[in-house]
Amino acid sequence: MKLGGVNLQIINGREVSNNIREDLQIKINELKEKGIVPGLSVIIVGENPASQSYVRSKDKACKKLGMKSEVHSLDKDVSESELLDLIEKLNNDDTIHGILVQLPLPAHIDEKKVIEKISIEKDVDGFHPINAGKLLVGEDTFIPCTPHGIIKLIESNDIDVEGKRVVVLGRSNIVGKPISLLLLQKNATVTICHSRTKNLKEITKEADILVAAIGKANFVKRDMVKKGATVIDVGINRVDGKLAGDVDFEDVKETVGHITPVPGGVGPMTITMLIYNTVKSAMKVKGGK
Ligand SMILES: NC(=O)C1=CN([C@@H]2O[C@H](COP(=O)(O)OP(=O)(O)OC[C@H]3O[C@@H](n4cnc5c(N)ncnc54)[C@H](OP(=O)(O)O)[C@@H]3O)[C@@H](O)[C@H]2O)C=CC1
Ligand SMILES: Nc1nc(=O)c2c([nH]1)NC[C@@H]1CN(c3ccc(C(=O)N[C@@H](CCC(=O)O)C(=O)O)cc3)C=[N+]21
Numbered sequence: 001m002k003l004g005g006v007n008l009q010i011i012n013g014r015e016v017s018n019n020i021r022e023d024l025q026i027k028i029n030e031l032k033e034k035g036i037v038p039g040l041s042v043i044i045v046g047e048n049p050a051s052q053s054y055v056r057s058k059d060k061a062c063k064k065l066g067m068k069s070e071v072h073s074l075d076k077d078v079s080e081s082e083l084l085d086l087i088e089k090l091n092n093d094d095t096i097h098g099i100l101v102q103l104p105l106p107a108h109i110d111e112k113k114v115i116e117k118i119s120i121e122k123d124v125d126g127f128h129p130i131n132a133g134k135l136l137v138g139e140d141t142f143i144p145c146t147p148h149g150i151i152k153l154i155e156s157n158d159i160d161v162e163g164k165r166v167v168v169l170g171r172s173n174i175v176g177k178p179i180s181l182l183l184l185q186k187n188a189t190v191t192i193c194h195s196r197t198k199n200l201k202e203i204t205k206e207a208d209i210l211v212a213a214i215g216k217a218n219f220v221k222r223d224m225v226k227k228g229a230t231v232i233d234v235g236i237n238r239v240d241g242k243l244a245g246d247v248d249f250e251d252v253k254e255t256v257g258h259i260t261p262v263p264g265g266v267g268p269m270t271i272t273m274l275i276y277n278t279v280k281s282a283m284k285v286k287g288g289k
Contacts, residue, residue, distance in 0.1 A: 009157065009258045011232075013149075016156045017268040020276065021065065027279050028065050038282035039068035040098040040124065040274070041090050045083065045109065046076035050238065051102050058271050065275065068095060080109045084117050091119040097285070098124035098278035103174070121284070124277035127173065135181055142277045147179035149269025150211065150232055151186075157258060159209070159230050161186040167204050168192050169220070169246070170213035175234055179211055200224070212246035220247040228257040234266050 028038055040062055044055050055071055062069035072086060083101075090099050099122045105111050115127045123131050126142035134141035143151075154161060166188040170176035180190045188209070193200055195214075204210055204224040210231050212220050217237035225231060235246025245262030252259065260266055 008253055008256065011153050011157050011258055011260045011265060013153060013260060013265040013268045016153055017149075017272040019156070020152065020272050021061070024272075024275055024279055025065055027283070028067060031279070031282055032066065036282055036285055037066070037068050037095070038098075038279050039070070039093075039096045040100065040278045041070045041072065041093075041096045042100045042102060043072045043074065043083070043086065044102040045074045045078055045105055050236070054271075055102060058274060061271050062275060062278075067275070067278065070096075076106055078109075080113065083109060083114060087114065087117045091117075091122060094285075096122065097281040098122055098274070100125050100274065122281060124274055124281060126178070126277070132173065132178075135178060138185060142280070143182070143273070144174060144178045145273040145277065146175050146213075146234060146266060146270045147182050148273040148276070149266055150179055150234070151182050152273070153232070153260060153266070153269060154209070154230070159258060161188045161209070164188050164208040165206050166190045166209045166211065167207035168211045168213070169200075169204070170194065170211075170215075170234075172213065175213035176211075179213070183209070183211075214246050216246055217244040218246070218248035218251075220252065222248075222251045222255050225252055225255050227255055229255075230258040231256045231260070232266065233260050233262050235262065236267060 031038060042055050044051055059069045059071055090096050099118050101114055105114060118128055120128050120130050124142055126144040131141045161183060166183045168176050168180045171192050171194045176192060180192050184190050191203055193203055201224050205226055207226060207229055210225060210229055213234035215235055217239050231247055233245035233247040237244045243263050
């Protein structure tokens with residue numbers, strides 16, 4: 001799309017995702033020949049419609065690839081110990097290679113305790129502190145799915161990272177911190193911004209690559225981005241029943257170089273990299289036939 005002198009490239013997350021899923025299909029078939037069916041178990045507590053929709057897409061994607069996929073839907077009032085017991089059971093279940101507990105959890109459940117209960121070998125979200133620590137020091141681990149998906153999107157669109165100025169909006173353990181580490185590993189110069197950052201606009205305007213992960217619909221406007229920049233929109237917000245990213249797509253489209261749309265950008269990649277991690281976990285299983 002040619003707009004206002006900048007050649008806008010919309011990064012197609014569904015297409016990149018499908019290409020990676022084709023490669024994963026081959027690996028899954030090879031595993032099945034050895035008698036190993038990669039298995040993912042997702043636990044969801046309560047009835048958040050957005051979470052349920054994500055869990056459904058993931059379940060569908062796994063089944064399409066011939067994986068085992070199970071969803072445990074627990075009542076919002078379930079006790080912490082019941083949840084921990086279920087995780088313990090799944091930790092010991094040889095047919096399950098990945099365990100994901102959908103976040104956030106209700107306030108009466110200690111998120112930290114739950115994450116730390118998941119076996120580090122099955123922690124396909126990569127949220128366990130040991131796995132997060134491995135990412136920090138650059139050891140092999142389960143890379144958190146959304147940041148890993150962002151890296152794949154950047155690579156598949158031949159976007160140069162080395163030496164580039166990257167600004168990440170958001171510092172959560174799920175997105176902001178791990179994507180900052182991964183881009184640092186790729187030799188970017190990374191700045192992390194958050195709700196206390198002063199002069200935000202001046203900082204974001206410097207970015208060659210801007211990653212927005214704050215959870216505020218249409219927050220990033222034209223005057224916050226540099227001409228020709230790559231903008232990765234992680235936000236998933238619901239506005240009047242419609243999905244909106246953290247970036248005001250219509251407002252920035254004449255300024256940016258590359259942009260990920262919402263939906264169809266980072267979201268599908270998150271599910272693909274979750275499958276990637278589950279397959280990776282299943283490949284570590286010894287034996288088979
Ligand atoms: N596409 C996908 O696959 C996924 C999408 N998401 C979406 O990404 C978004 C972020 O998720 P997540 O990281 O879990 O969110 P969190 O709520 O955990 O973190 C939000 C971060 O944004 C910062 N922030 C909030 N407001 C501002 C502001 N006005 N200016 C600068 N920084 C701000 C917060 O700062 P502080 O730390 O100071 O509070 C915090 O660090 C959400 O919309 C979520 O739905 C999340 C996961 C996967
Ligand atoms: N333990 C845990 N791990 C997570 O990875 C995790 C989580 N908890 N809690 C919630 C967030 C959010 N998240 C999304 C994943 C896919 C889409 C996705 O596929 N989005 C589609 C659209 C989906 C729709 O239409 O609703 C898209 O952007 O094209 C969105 C959001 C994972 N999260």
